[in-house]
Amino acid sequence: MVETRTVHVAGEHPYDVVLGRNLLGALPGLVGPDARRVLVVHPAALAATADVIREDLRAHGYEAFVAQVPDAEEAKTAQVAAFLWQVLGQADFTRSDAIVAVGGGATTDLGGFVAATWLRGIRVVQVPTTVLAMVDAAVGGKTGINTAEGKNLVGAFHPPAGVLCDVAALESMPRHDFVAGLAEVVKCGFIADPRILELVEEHAQTLTDPATAVASPVLLELIERAVVVKARVVEQDLREGGLREILNYGHTFAHAIEHVERFQWRHGAAVSVGMVYVAELARLAGRLPDEVVDRHRSILTSLGLPVTYRGDRWERLLAAMRRDKKTRGDLLRFVVLEDVGRPVRLEGPDPTLLAAAYAEVSEGAPAPSRAISL
Numbered sequence: 091m092v093e094t095r096t097v098h099v100a101g102e103h104p105y106d107v108v109l110g111r112n113l114l115g116a117l118p119g120l121v122g123p124d125a126r127r128v129l130v131v132h133p134a135a136l137a138a139t140a141d142v143i144r145e146d147l148r149a150h151g152y153e154a155f156v157a158q159v160p161d162a163e164e165a166k167t168a169q170v171a172a173f174l175w176q177v178l179g180q181a182d183f184t185r186s187d188a189i190v191a192v193g194g195g196a197t198t199d200l201g202g203f204v205a206a207t208w209l210r211g212i213r214v215v216q217v218p219t220t221v222l223a224m225v226d227a228a229v230g231g232k233t234g235i236n237t238a239e240g241k242n243l244v245g246a247f248h249p250p251a252g253v254l255c256d257v258a259a260l261e262s263m264p265r266h267d268f269v270a271g272l273a274e275v276v277k278c279g280f281i282a283d284p285r286i287l288e289l290v291e292e293h294a295q296t297l298t299d300p301a302t303a304v305a306s307p308v309l310l311e312l313i314e315r316a317v318v319v320k321a322r323v324v325e326q327d328l329r330e331g332g333l334r335e336i337l338n339y340g341h342t343f344a345h346a347i348e349h350v351e352r353f354q355w356r357h358g359a360a361v362s363v364g365m366v367y368v369a370e371l372a373r374l375a376g377r378l379p380d381e382v383v384d385r386h387r388s389i390l391t392s393l394g395l396p397v398t399y400r401g402d403r404w405e406r407l408l409a410a411m412r413r414d415k416k417t418r419g420d421l422l423r424f425v426v427l428e429d430v431g432r433p434v435r436l437e438g439p440d441p442t443l444l445a446a447a448y449a450e451v452s453e454g455a456p457a458p459s460r461a462i463s464l
């Protein structure tokens with residue numbers, strides 16, 4: 091039996107992230123007594139769960155609807171958002187009504203964004219069903235969609251009313267999607283919680299198979315630890331005025347890969363390569379010791395995550411990185427580490443350094459040879 095754990099997210103709009111099994115019974119309580127109508131947004135993979143939720147909401151007196159959206163990044167478009175606005179409009183959703191987003195991070199980002207924009211903001215309850223969405227996307231109130239020019243370029247900060255993480259949902263996950271989510275867990279380890287790294291190092295084999303991972307108490311501990319890292323950051327800096335940028339560790343290069351790959355790469359896989367890229371960048375800038383860079387590669391590789399990317403895309407990656415949200419004017423800004431748990435900013439690194447770090451993560455590069463040291 092898995093006990094239920096709650097991580098409270100403080101701040102102007104406080105809420106709870108509840109972790110455990112068989113939690114859906116708590117959902118009507120989070121939707122709240124003011125709502126009359128509820129729209130349950132889900133991808134095809136979660137259709138059965140969405141139907142169960144709709145029936146439960148109806149049994150509690152709500153007028154509940156479901157809306158199926160495309161899978162993964164196909165959902166994060168202006169067209170799909172417009173489809174949901176149409177559904178809400180035709181069903182007369184008012185400011186006291188609510189959205190429930192059930193799915194991975196793509197669905198929770200979309201559902202959150204539509205909730206943020208409908209009537210300038212209605213309640214959203216997040217029901218994440220992937221590791222990545224439980225530890226990251228569903229928590230913290232960053233919502234958004236992609237455009238042809240890049241990742242999450244349109245969005246809003248809109249904290250959820252609550253987050254329900256039922257770890258049993260993870261049993262049906264394909265292995266590659268499951269481990270992709272662990273990249274964000276590892277990110278939390280490198281930026282803030284070294285115990286996460288030790289746990290992953292000790293239990294990598296268990297963690298790479300969804301069946302063994304879900305049966306293990308280590309997974310729940312990792313999810314909780316990562317949620318705590320995120321909660322402690324976003325409750326201090328919801329709108330990313332400064333501190334919150336640490337959650338973007340590895341993302342400048344990751345989002346560039348996702349854009350160049352037309353959003354066909356899983357976000358977590360791109361974050362894995364992105365963290366190695368920025369670790370190499372920090373090493374080349376004289377900020378990070380070799381052994382911490384090596385630890386990035388060994389931990390991520392032990393989980394079956396990628397640590398290299400094709401070597402013939404530099405110009406396009408660089409152009410995409412210029413549209414990163416941390417960029418200010420022409421100044422590229424990165425979150426780098428000085429050690430485990432010590433994130434700092436690296437602003438306007440020399441272009442030769444940027445290219446040299448790319449060489450270190452390019453497929454076929456002799457990493458970790460320290461071939462280049464500037």
Ligand SMILES: NC(=O)c1ccc[n+]([C@@H]2O[C@H](COP(=O)([O-])OP(=O)(O)OC[C@H]3O[C@@H](n4cnc5c(N)ncnc54)[C@H](O)[C@@H]3O)[C@@H](O)[C@H]2O)c1
Nearest residue numbers: 135162194195196219220222223226227232259262263357
């Ligand atoms: N808002 C944030 O703070 C934040 C943080 C991290 C990531 N993100 C975003 O989250 C997205 C990535 O999230 P993701 O990795 O969950 O991807 P995803 O939402 O694309 O889901 C991955 C795949 O798993 C399927 N799936 C979901 N739950 C399942 C289950 N229980 N069983 C079987 N299949 C299931 C989905 O249908 C999809 O095919 C990206 O768009 C990323 O930008 C946002």
Ligand SMILES: O=C(O)C(=O)C[C@@H](O)[C@H](O)[C@H](O)COP(=O)(O)O
Nearest residue numbers: 226230232241242334337338341415
């Ligand atoms: O919550 C945050 O802040 C993050 O940066 C978490 C990231 O893991 C996440 O992928 C986020 O969506 C990236 O944000 P963006 O502002 O770079 O689009």
Ligand SMILES: [Zn+2]
Nearest residue numbers: 274341357361
């Ligand atoms: Zn991310």
